[in-house]
Amino acid sequence: MVEKVTLYRAPTTNADTDAIAEWLDDRVDVSVTVRDRFLLRYRDDNLPTEIAETRVLSPNDPETGNTMMGIVRYEERALEHPERAGGVVYDGLGLQQRLGSRIPDDERGLDHLHIAVLDRVVGTWGSHDGRWHKRVNVLGQPALISVPGLYEAPAKPEAYYKAKQKHALMSNDTPPREVLESTIDGDFLVEDDPRTTETLKGYVLQAFHYIETGEGFCDEPSCRLSNPHRQPGVVKAQLREPEFCAKHAKRYKKTLTTR
Numbered sequence: 001m002v003e004k005v006t007l008y009r010a011p012t013t014n015a016d017t018d019a020i021a022e023w024l025d026d027r028v029d030v031s032v033t034v035r036d037r038f039l040l041r042y043r044d045d046n047l048p049t050e051i052a053e054t055r056v057l058s059p060n061d062p063e064t065g066n067t068m069m070g071i072v073r074y075e076e077r078a079l080e081h082p083e084r085a086g087g088v089v090y091d092g093l094g095l096q097q098r099l100g101s102r103i104p105d106d107e108r109g110l111d112h113l114h115i116a117v118l119d120r121v122v123g124t125w126g127s128h129d130g131r132w133h134k135r136v137n138v139l140g141q142p143a144l145i146s147v148p149g150l151y152e153a154p155a156k157p158e159a160y161y162k163a164k165q166k167h168a169l170m171s172n173d174t175p176p177r178e179v180l181e182s183t184i185d186g187d188f189l190v191e192d193d194p195r196t197t198e199t200l201k202g203y204v205l206q207a208f209h210y211i212e213t214g215e216g217f218c219d220e221p222s223c224r225l226s227n228p229h230r231q232p233g234v235v236k237a238q239l240r241e242p243e244f245c246a247k248h249a250k251r252y253k254k255t256l257t258t259r
């Protein structure tokens with residue numbers, strides 16, 4: 001049984017981890033605390049190299065890792081200046097293992113769940129189709145929540161890619177997001193979307209639910225514990241009523257106790 005949850009902030013993103021923690025605290029009967037960046041708190045001399053070991057090299061290659069000096073230097077800089085990093089996908093399970101080994105022994109038990117909100121894109125290898133899949137979260141200890149993964153992992157509506165392609169043919173760049181949003185039917189999240197915090201609440205709860213019950217994602221598309229592959233599904237699950245399916249509403253409906 002989980003007794004304690006610690007969330008770690010990702011201050012260079014627009015995810016408000018404190019607000020997510022407050023939301024979680026209203027729904028689960030455990031103590032919820034927030035700490036600063038995971039990658040900063042547990043940083044040591046080996047961390048840049050170990051992060052470099054988890055780099056995905058090619059979308060269709062299960063091998064990861066490039067620890068040449070230039071890459072390790074890049075990872076050092078990315079730890080110092082996360083706002084400048086980007087464009088790299090990391091093996092979520094490899095990263096989870098390396099980050100987990102840095103949690104102090106007395107906090108590593110499953111009664112104390114650590115949830116690292118990260119400014120990195122993470123993926124998992126799909127052995128069924130031979131390619132990497134970006135993820136919004138990686139469940140386990142610690143659980144990883146990828147803020148950029150929220151924008152990149154679930155597929156956007158078909159029309160989005162078509163509009164982007166059309167615009168690129170005419171002007172060789174990406175159309176402004178206001179243009180894309182106003183011309184495309186179907187809801188989706190874009191980079192730094194103002195709905196980021198609200199959406200991620202459900203992904204954080206999934207991390208708790210998995211450790212607490214051993215259950216994976218919910219099959220009910222309107223439930224915050226579901227894990228849709230497409231953006232319109234994410235909006236439906238996380239931003240529209242109802243918040244949960246009947247079964248999970250019983251467990252996680254907001255408790256109206258006064259504090």
Ligand SMILES: [Zn+2]
Binds near residue numbers: 218220223225248
């Ligand atoms: Zn459910």
